Amino acid sequence: MLKTFENREGWIWYDGKFIEWNNAKSHIISQGLHYASAVFEGERAYNGTIFKSVEHTQRFFKSAETVGIKIPYSQEEINQAKEELIKKMNYKDCYVRPFAWRGSNLMGLSTTHSNIHVSIAVWDDWTTYYKLEDMKDGLSLITSPWKRPPPDSIPFEAKASGPYLICTLSKSFAEENGYNEALMLDYRGLIAEATSSNIFLIKEKEIHTPIPDCFLNGITRQTVIEMVKNQGYNLIERYIKPEELKNFDEVFLTGTAAEITPVKSIDSYKFLTGDKSTTFQFMKDYRDLVTKS
Ligand SMILES: Cc1ncc(COP(=O)(O)O)c(C=O)c1O
Structure with a gap:
């Protein structure tokens, strides 16, 4: 049986102190809860060390600043608290x-x-964000009717709770229709990202990914861009229309939780049909990279 998140053993760092997991409570009257007045981070530790911990903390503080939240701790205190909590x-x-x-x-x-x-x-x-069998075969995606808004509607570079309602609605739409994930388009109808990850499309030695001008420029996205460039791939950031999906052999998603996750289909477009397995090689390379640093 899956452990619930509201009842488990362990510790939570809460306002500067370690308290027991089950005592980490907050009142139901809360601006965070009612108005999604909150920001968060998602990070992964490998062998006891958080991958790009400093970068995640910097983004955490930037997100907070963007929505006007002043975190009453220093970045060093948060970095230290994360390490101590893992231990x-x-x-x-x-x-x-x-x-x-x-x-x-x-x-x-x-x-x-x-x-x-x-x-x-x-x-x-x-351990893996998606089920292992889905990771092996690749995820099936459906295009969400919910779109990423224009940059003057909501601060897109903040990892703020409010905009996640669009992701939640999109994910529910996908699951209700029998798909693993949703592809979100942006307000212009261009390919943006999935509900908690960025997207890459492969055509031979070319790798295309949308320009993050209205969605999160993920830390994993930036890591993968550097990784594939170092391997000699031609990385192209550009605006991508959904009808261009027919031109690509492979598609994968990137995110801290998702790491690198292969995609087998988006709507009626199929990928990974031949024996091309660049994505699977990238999954291995990414693992090596995060576990060695
Ligand atoms: C909506 C969304 N896009 C992209 C990402 C990927 O970001 P990162 O690689 O920094 O985890 C995430 C995950 O945080 C996300 O929630």
Whole structure:
């Protein structure tokens, strides 16, 4: 049986202290809960070390600043807390979730005097984000009716809770229709990303990926771009129309949770049909990279 997240043993770093997992509670009246006034990070530790921990913390603080949340700790304190928590939980490989939110002292949308809370939780359940059999065969995607909004509608570079409603709706749409994931287009109708990952498309030695001008430029995305360029691939960032999907041999998703995940289909377009397995090679290369650094 799957462990629930509300009831498990262990520790959570909560406002500067380690407290027991089951005591990490917050009042139901909370601006974070009611208005999604919150930001978070998603990170992975391999062999006890968080991959790009400093970069994730920098993004955490940038996200907070973007939505006007002032984190009452230094970046060094957060980095140290993450490390100590992983040790305290006795984990080697785990997912790391820093979270900052506006608390319960006020209701309404005025945030000038809101209390800010910060927590960090870690868990080892997400060995792979998707089921192993789906990772082997590749995911099936359906195009979501929900679109990534224009950059002047919501701050897209912040990993803020609010915009995740678009991802939740898209993911539910995919699952209700029997698919593993959703492809989200942007407000222009161009290919954007999946619900918690960026997208890459392969055609022989060329790898294409959309320009992140209205969605998160993932840390994994940036890592993979550098990795494939170092391997001599021609990496092309450009605007990609959905009807161009017919031109590609392979498609994969990248994200901290998803790592590199192959895609077998998007709507009626099929990939990985021949014996081409560049994606599977990249999955191995990425693993080597994150476990060695
Ligand atoms: C919507 C969305 N896009 C992209 C990503 C990939 O980002 P990263 O590689 O930094 O985890 C994530 C995961 O955080 C995400 O939630």
